[in-house]
Amino acid sequence: MILAATRVDAAVFAISAVIILTGAIGVVTARNPVHSALMLVMTLFGVAVLFVAQEAHFLAAVQVIVYAGAIVVLFLFVIMLLGVDKEESIEADPLPGQRPIALVLALMTLGELLLLSRMQNSWAAGVESDAGPLNGPGTNVEKLASVIFTRYLLAFEVTSVLLVIAVVGAVVLARKPRRASEEQPEPVGGE
Amino acid sequence: MTVGGEAYLILAALLFTIGAVGLMIRRNVLVMFMCVELMLNAVNLTFVTFARMLNDIGGQAVVFFVLVVAAAEVVVGLGIIVAIFRRRSGATADDLHLLKG
Numbered sequence: 294m295i296l297a298a299t300r301v302d303a304a305v306f307a308i309s310a311v312i313i314l315t316g317a318i319g320v321v322t323a324r325n326p327v328h329s330a331l332m333l334v335m336t337l338f339g340v341a342v343l344f345v346a347q348e349a350h351f352l353a354a355v356q357v358i359v360y361a362g363a364i365v366v367l368f369l370f371v372i373m374l375l376g377v378d379k380e381e382s383i384e385a386d387p388l389p390g391q392r393p394i395a396l397v398l399a400l401m402t403l404g405e406l407l408l409l410s411r412m413q414n415s416w417a418a419g420v421e422s423d424a425g426p427l428n429g430p431g432t433n434v435e436k437l438a439s440v441i442f443t444r445y446l447l448a449f450e451v452t453s454v455l456l457v458i459a460v461v462g463a464v465v466l467a468r469k470p471r472r473a474s475e476e477q478p479e480p481v482g483g484e
Numbered sequence: 485m486t487v488g489g490e491a492y493l494i495l496a497a498l499l500f501t502i503g504a505v506g507l508m509i510r511r512n513v514l515v516m517f518m519c520v521e522l523m524l525n526a527v528n529l530t531f532v533t534f535a536r537m538l539n540d541i542g543g544q545a546v547v548f549f550v551l552v553v554a555a556a557e558v559v560v561g562l563g564i565i566v567a568i569f570r571r572r573s574g575a576t577a578d579d580l581h582l583l584k585g
Contacts, residue, residue: 306487310495317499317522321506326514333518336499340525343492349532349544352551356528359551364521364558371562372514375569395508399501406497410490424542427535433544440541441548452552459556466563469570 305346313339330368337361350433492533500526513565517558524554 312335319332337360344353424440431439441449503522510516528547535543 302487306491310491313495313499314502317502317506320515320518320522321502321510323515326512329515329518333521336522337525340529343495343529344532346487347492347532347536349535349547352528352532352544352547355548355551359555360521360525364555367558367562368514368518371566375566392509395505398508399505402504403497403501406500407494410493410497424540424545427539427541427544429541436541437544437548440545444542445545445549448549452549455556456552459559463559463563466560466567 302346305342309339309342309346312336313343326372327369330365330372333368334361334365337365348427348433351437489533489537493530496526496529496533499523499529513568517561517565521554521558524550 316332316334316336316339320329320336323329323332337356341353341356341361344350344356424444425436427436429436500523503519503526506519506522507516510519528550531543531547531550535541535547
């Protein structure tokens with residue numbers, strides 16, 4: 294029984310990892326931005342599966358709703374509204390030497406991250422956080438809600454202000470520009 | 485729950501690296517934006533993994549806030565991209581080196 298559960302967990306992780314990495318490589322290598330956006334959906338779903346596998350049920354749902362349901366759709370709207378779904382040649386390297394340098398920097402980052410992930414005892418300070426345990430009583434949603442609305446209440450309120458500012462900024466930025474003859478400083482929204 | 489946390493961390497490191505490579509080698513600003521989302525997702529995966537390894541709900545709370553900030557960032561960033569594309573038809577980051585309207 295335990296062995297079967299182990300195999301299922303390993304299979305879920307392996308399949309999700311393949312989906313995530315395939316989607317990520319697809320985002321980078323696809324010539325058409327629409328294909329990149331669809332590959333991004335694939336990666337986001339794989340990450341949501343791994344959230345479920347790690348008992349982060351609420352975050353998995355939010356991941357699917359916000360990322361796959363809102364952010365990628367926003368990307369697709371912009372791609373199609375602007376008509377920039379032209380294929381881009383990615384064989385040519387406009388800036389000589391950029392790709393080798395990018396690869397070297399990325400491999401250095403990867404090596405450092407892998408090194409850190411092997412040092413099991415150095416990132417855990419051994420101090421209990423005051424946010425509360427993950428494995429306590431109650432469901433995942435209850436625990437996450439109680440910590441967000443008590444310990445992180447100020448941060449939660451600040452994020453609501455941030456969202457309002459983002460909405461106002463998007464409206465101001467995406468408004469049609471006036472004619473050049475009557476160009477004047479645009480009023481800042483919200484005043 | 486038997487797959488070790490190190491496997492998740494290695495996967496997140498790979499995802500972050502792919503996103504970073506894409507951000508550095510692509511020219512289309514929309515694809516560069518998507519690569520930023522890949523890197524944010526890698527960090528979210530790391531936070532959730534550490535929340536499980538250290539038995540701490542704080543990691544998941546941080547992921548919640550990262551999601552909110554990512555949504556706000558995408559809205560403002562795409563607004564900027566729309567505003568830029570209205571004024572000029574260039575689709576690549578190389579065309580934006582003047583930073584003038």
